[in-house]
Amino acid sequence: MEKALVRTNYQFPNQTDVYIGKVRDVYTIKDDYMVMVVSDRISAFDVVLPKGIPYKGQVLNQIASRFLDATAEIVPNWKIASPDPMATIGMRCEPFSVEMIVRAYLCGSAWRSYKSGNREICGVKIPDGMVENQKFPTPIITPTTKADQGFHDEDISKEEIIARGMVSAEDYALLEKYTLAIFAKGTEMAADKGLILVDTKYEFGKRHGKIYLIDEIHTPDSSRYFYAEGYEELLRKGEPQRQLSKEFVREWLMENGFMGKEGQQVPEMTDAFVESVSQRYIELYELIIGEPFVKAPIDDIPERIQNNVLNLLARL
Structure with a gap:
């Protein structure tokens, strides 16, 4: 090794x-x-x-x-x-105490929630009749709280973020604008390489009153990618997409009985x-x-x- x-x-x-x-x-x-x-x-x-x-x-x-x-x-x-x-x-x-999650496809934790019957994520309505890995009409933003180490991030709506005073309405509007614009650029760059940028997260902070993009962007830890070739056929057949992201690690853990819950043991990493x-x-x-x-x-x-x-x- x-x-x-x-x-x-x-x-x-x-x-x-x-x-x-x-x-x-x-x-x-x-x-x-x-x-x-x-x-x-x-x-x-x-x-x-x-x-x-x-x-x-x-x-x-x-x-x-x-x-x-x-x-x-x-x-x-x-x-x-x-x-x-x-x-x-x-x-x-x-840093702002929220992470901006943007999703263009129904998959991962959003699909698991949808499959269990939920039709709303972070205040965003999701239509009935969707299937796993289906593209949304337009990308949606589903923010989460940014938890301290040892705690789980939690889904939160735009309205609750503003009501709690976590981000001002003016700043949040700019975060939304930046999030969708960066995602569009990432989508374009991925398409040039035969990939689909499925979903990702962005973190922002302020310095001298100005908003900056911080931390990582568009990495396999913060994003999910599908291969564009074969996407439509696999979707039609209801088969798993070929993807490059950290999701395969999560899937391996789940297959081995681990989801981060109390009392669960991490399986052996050979x-x-x-x-x-x-x-x-x-x-x-x-x-x-x-x-x-x-x-x-x-x-x-x-x-x-x-x-x-x-x-x-x-x-x-």
């Missing part, structure tokens, strides 16, 4: 805070900049699984970096530079399974980016990241 980065413990110059998330370790510098290190940890059902996935962090960071650059004209984002394949440095923003997950992440990178994936050196990942980050911080 290849090496995987599952934890970091840096002390950068002028470091004022650190946040260890499910996948990302975020170091705050002078309360003004952020160093986001994307680890090889993998989570599902809000649980961090016991083994890391080699090259997953590199895949996520490099895809997100590419899409942040591609959408910068649509909405300003936090990125300054990506000095390492697994790290990005950017501006510190105050070396073969870990390798297969790594290959799936690399496959998505090559499809969505349209270039071969170049594996970064793994002899000493923590030292490599530290040296690259320090070189850039010295220039800020």
